[in-house]
Amino acid sequence: MSLNYKTADWKSEKHVPVIDCPDSVSGEFAVTVTVGKEIAHPNTVEHHIRWIRLYFTPEEGLPVEIACFDFSAHGEGGALTSSTGSATVTLEKSGTFTATSYCNLHGLWESSKAVTVG
Amino acid sequence: MSLNYKTADWKSEKHVPVIDCPDSVSGEFAVTVTVGKEIAHPNTVEHHIRWIRLYFTPEEGLPVEIACFDFSAHGEGGALTSSTGSATVTLEKSGTFTATSYCNLHGLWESSKAVTVG
Amino acid sequence: MSLNYKTADWKSEKHVPVIDCPDSVSGEFAVTVTVGKEIAHPNTVEHHIRWIRLYFTPEEGLPVEIACFDFSAHGEGGALTSSTGSATVTLEKSGTFTATSYCNLHGLWESSKAVTVG
Amino acid sequence: MSLNYKTADWKSEKHVPVIDCPDSVSGEFAVTVTVGKEIAHPNTVEHHIRWIRLYFTPEEGLPVEIACFDFSAHGEGGALTSSTGSATVTLEKSGTFTATSYCNLHGLWESSKAVTVG
Numbered sequence: 001m002s003l004n005y006k007t008a009d010w011k012s013e014k015h016v017p018v019i020d021c022p023d024s025v026s027g028e029f030a031v032t033v034t035v036g037k038e039i040a041h042p043n044t045v046e047h048h049i050r051w052i053r054l055y056f057t058p059e060e061g062l063p064v065e066i067a068c069f070d071f072s073a074h075g076e077g078g079a080l081t082s083s084t085g086s087a088t089v090t091l092e093k094s095g096t097f098t099a100t101s102y103c104n105l106h107g108l109w110e111s112s113k114a115v116t117v118g
Numbered sequence: 119m120s121l122n123y124k125t126a127d128w129k130s131e132k133h134v135p136v137i138d139c140p141d142s143v144s145g146e147f148a149v150t151v152t153v154g155k156e157i158a159h160p161n162t163v164e165h166h167i168r169w170i171r172l173y174f175t176p177e178e179g180l181p182v183e184i185a186c187f188d189f190s191a192h193g194e195g196g197a198l199t200s201s202t203g204s205a206t207v208t209l210e211k212s213g214t215f216t217a218t219s220y221c222n223l224h225g226l227w228e229s230s231k232a233v234t235v236g
Numbered sequence: 237m238s239l240n241y242k243t244a245d246w247k248s249e250k251h252v253p254v255i256d257c258p259d260s261v262s263g264e265f266a267v268t269v270t271v272g273k274e275i276a277h278p279n280t281v282e283h284h285i286r287w288i289r290l291y292f293t294p295e296e297g298l299p300v301e302i303a304c305f306d307f308s309a310h311g312e313g314g315a316l317t318s319s320t321g322s323a324t325v326t327l328e329k330s331g332t333f334t335a336t337s338y339c340n341l342h343g344l345w346e347s348s349k350a351v352t353v354g
Numbered sequence: 355m356s357l358n359y360k361t362a363d364w365k366s367e368k369h370v371p372v373i374d375c376p377d378s379v380s381g382e383f384a385v386t387v388t389v390g391k392e393i394a395h396p397n398t399v400e401h402h403i404r405w406i407r408l409y410f411t412p413e414e415g416l417p418v419e420i421a422c423f424d425f426s427a428h429g430e431g432g433a434l435t436s437s438t439g440s441a442t443v444t445l446e447k448s449g450t451f452t453a454t455s456y457c458n459l460h461g462l463w464e465s466s467k468a469v470t471v472g
Contacts, residue, residue, distance in 0.1 A: 063226050108173075190302055343416030
């Protein structure tokens with residue numbers, strides 16, 4: 001049985017990770033991943049987004065892990081980590097970013113975005 | 119685009135994670151996950167298994183993350199971490215374990231195993 | 237300000253990670269790390285051990301990360317991951333293992349164990 | 355033996371993580387952590403910064419994990435993840451951020467920065 005990664009429109013479903021970066025890139029660029037961009041997700045010890053992981057699949061290639069963001073604090077010590085993170089990336093080839101996210105109560109979610117290196 | 123998790127017979131394809139635990143469980147039990155159980159995988163800084171992650175999907179439920187094992191040392195300081203790890207787990211319901219693994223050169227792999235709580 | 241890693245006798249303080257492996261090793265060997273070996277630690281979404289990380293410092297060398305164990309399930313989907321994990325390791329030189337652990341309410345803890353390669 | 359977290363002036367030592375955020379905060383704010391801010395660190399499979407982890411210690415409190423950033427790609431598939439990441443954080447109390455970073459060849463490094471909630 002394959003893992004069930006759900007997907008949906010992030011504007012109406014708060015669990016879906018959103019990938020923000022230019023459509024066309026060259027050199028170093030920023031990638032921001034966010035769960036709850038339009039509709040905020042709860043952030044409590046009982047119910048929270050634990051992480052977002054970012055992959056890149058070059059055209060005609062295999063997925064490469066780019067970054068993992070753990071959102072560790074959900075109220076402990078009065079601290080909250082929101083479910084968004086940014087990394088800085090360089091790509092040699094065009095391909096597709098895929099972000100996966102995990103809610104401790106509602107499982108695994110996925111979205112993707114194509115990028116052209118030009 | 120969904121992430122491409124490859125699968126195959128672990129006896130002939132060295133990348134496939136193997137899940138070892140009883141078929142029928144009650145109370146606390148050990149789960150061992152291994153990449154390269156039959157055919158060893160390289161373990162060098164250039165080519166290695168970086169992690170195995172273990173999920174459990176209860177019947178009629180969503181996936182829950184059980185454990186992540188990072189195999190961090192690939193020769194640095196004369197140390198090697200093999201691509202196997204064990205966790206200790208308790209389940210209330212029957213369902214399916216799924217292990218995913220990541221090779222820095224050959225991407226994502228997946229396998230699963232059903233367990234009955236009785 | 238340095239991070240406050242607390243230490244204590246694991247037989248009387250439940251947060252201290254315990255490192256179990258032979259005192260003298262050669263070839264591949266198992267290392268098990270456990271929080272709550274003598275006195276169980278709670279395992280609930282509100283209060284749990286989130287991870288144990290294992291390092292090795294060769295004599296006259298710098299610390300190398302060996303493994304990270306994330307204990308991800310604290311009741312979600314009826315699943316519990318206990319705060320113990322095992323890795324398989326090879327060392328070229330004698331030195332010291334150090335385990336660090338994290339309780340979401342009671343912070344960072346540390347212990348260590350010398351190993352001789354012979 | 356405690357883990358040896360080294361520290362130094364980040365303007366002259368490329369391994370030291372730098373924490374960028376306002377000195378005085380209220381509500382949600384961004385924290386950026388960077389290794390190699392002044393002097394770039396190598397980013398190859400043989401020699402790279404693997405992660406930065408961010409903690410917050412409230413005054414008279416224990417450390418809380420805020421975020422972990424894994425920089426996963428060091429050339430695989432033509433992709434590079436630079437050793438910088440950003441999180442979004444809310445704090446109730448004043449205290450100190452501490453960032454720890456790990457170089458696969460040169461071990462563990464640490465720095466900290468006080469923040470006032472006002």
